[in-house]
Amino acid sequence: MSAPLYLDYAATTPADPRVVEQMMRHxxxxxxxxxxxxxxxxxxxxxxxxxxxxxxxxxxxIGADPREIVxxxxxxxxxxxxxxxxxxxxxxxxRHLVTSIIEHKAVIDTAKALEAEGFEVTWLTPTREGLITPxxxxxxxxxxxxxxxxxxxxxxxxSVNDIAALAEVAHAHGAFFHTDAAQAAxxxxxxxxxxxxxxxxxxxxxxxxxxxIGALYVRRDPALRVEALIHxxxxxxxxxxxxxxxxxxxxxxxxxxxxxxxxxQDDAHLRELRERFLDGLAPCSGIHNHSxxxxxxxxxxxxxxxxVDGESLLMALRGLAVSTGxxxxxxxxxxxYVLKGIGVPHAQALASIRFSFGRFTRADDIDSAVAEIRxxxxxxxxxxxxxxxxx
Ligand SMILES: *Cc1c(COP(=O)(O)O)cnc(C)c1O
Numbered sequence: 001m002s003a004p005l006y007l008d009y010a011a012t013t014p015a016d017p018r019v020v021e022q023m024m025r026h027x028x029x030x031x032x033x034x035x036x037x038x039x040x041x042x043x044x045x046x047x048x049x050x051x052x053x054x055x056x057x058x059x060x061x062i063g064a065d066p067r068e069i070v071x072x073x074x075x076x077x078x079x080x081x082x083x084x085x086x087x088x089x090x091x092x093x094x095r096h097l098v099t100s101i102i103e104h105k106a107v108i109d110t111a112k113a114l115e116a117e118g119f120e121v122t123w124l125t126p127t128r129e130g131l132i133t134p135x136x137x138x139x140x141x142x143x144x145x146x147x148x149x150x151x152x153x154x155x156x157x158x159s160v161n162d163i164a165a166l167a168e169v170a171h172a173h174g175a176f177f178h179t180d181a182a183q184a185a186x187x188x189x190x191x192x193x194x195x196x197x198x199x200x201x202x203x204x205x206x207x208x209x210x211x212x213i214g215a216l217y218v219r220r221d222p223a224l225r226v227e228a229l230i231h232x233x234x235x236x237x238x239x240x241x242x243x244x245x246x247x248x249x250x251x252x253x254x255x256x257x258x259x260x261x262x263x264x265q266d267d268a269h270l271r272e273l274r275e276r277f278l279d280g281l282a283p284c285s286g287i288h289n290h291s292x293x294x295x296x297x298x299x300x301x302x303x304x305x306x307x308v309d310g311e312s313l314l315m316a317l318r319g320l321a322v323s324t325g326x327x328x329x330x331x332x333x334x335x336x337y338v339l340k341g342i343g344v345p346h347a348q349a350l351a352s353i354r355f356s357f358g359r360f361t362r363a364d365d366i367d368s369a370v371a372e373i374r375x376x377x378x379x380x381x382x383x384x385x386x387x388x389x390x391x
Contacts, residue, residue: 054253094144158300209255
């Protein structure tokens with residue numbers, strides 16, 4: 001059996017070979033392998049230099065100062081550090097946090113853990129398009145609201161929040177603003193200053209870098225207080241201890257530098273693919289697009305299919321590596337909480353599939369996917385209607 005066609009870029013991207021080449025130079029004896037915290041010898045300084053160059057590359061993609069970047073193991077850890085670290089460090093300001101019911105589990109579960117710790121959380125409901133409106137946020141703000149955490153791009157729908165407008169509401173009420181931008185980096189133009197962002201979570205492996213590395217942007221002016229979750233040698237200005245994984249960090253830096261250089265090219269490519277995909281499926285009846293056309297990234301298309309059973313559809317599409325709901329929940333049979341959160345009916349949510357494309361997806365991949373979907377729908381729908389006619 002040949003490998004399925006990979007259309008699950010929103011779950012993770014393959015690393016760009018140009019990224020891997022850089023990483024390989026930071027592992028072995030003939031490369032830069034020393035501990036970047038070793039201050040007493042040249043190999044250590046070289047590793048530190050590599051880490052600092054990557055820090056600048058990551059900062060450059062989001063318009064930050066390199067000193068505002070804290071390395072983490074991924075966006076999950078960055079979300080944990082942002083919410084827990086900020087809320088705990090700012091107890092004197094208040095105990096209220098505002099977020100939404102369609103955030104990534106890294107935010108949702110962290111907010112729930114904070115509730116158990118005595119903090120109070122307001123859970124916003126998005127619009128049918130998967131967006132949080134500034135008005136909804138305004139109504140949730142309180143005098144003791146310390147932090148608002150709302151994602152830039154939803155990982156299941158591809159919906160894009162108006163982060164600048166939401167941050168403005170948070171600030172108008174004296175709160176800090178965090179955004180999980182794991183799906184936004186490399187897709188959208190990001191500028192933490194222009195957008196008024198105080199904390200931003202980033203991940204390398206959603207943007208052609210390696211898994212296991214990410215970063216939290218922490219604003220320096222005005223300086224934010226964030227309590228560490230991982231204690232140790234005081235690395236990363238005391239916010240996150242642990243020996244820095246030079247090769248991973250160099251990989252993230254290289255991936256983000258490519259994202260900065262090639263974002264427009266990638267975007268044009270992805271728009272072409274999306275148009276081709278939707279055009280190819282246009283003749284089929286009973287398909288609903290959950291991804292809001294005017295407010296979504298071009299690489300995620302979440303479709304619902306009428307008159308088919310979700311499980312049978314996924315079986316029929318086994319030549320495609322796609323996702324129902326988010327990958328993190330694929331072990332459970334519950335419909336996606338995100339689709340449920342935007343008000344998709346239960347049965348329709350179960351017959352919904354997220355298709356996501358990327359830098360290495362080709363036009364003929366899209367054509368094969370379209371052919372496979374059309375074939376699957378024909379096969380699954382015909383017996384049902386034939387059976388109905390027999391009755
Ligand atoms: C993938 C993802 C995460 C988790 O990132 P990791 O680096 O895998 O921990 C968090 N938030 C969103 C929106 C994501 O898409």
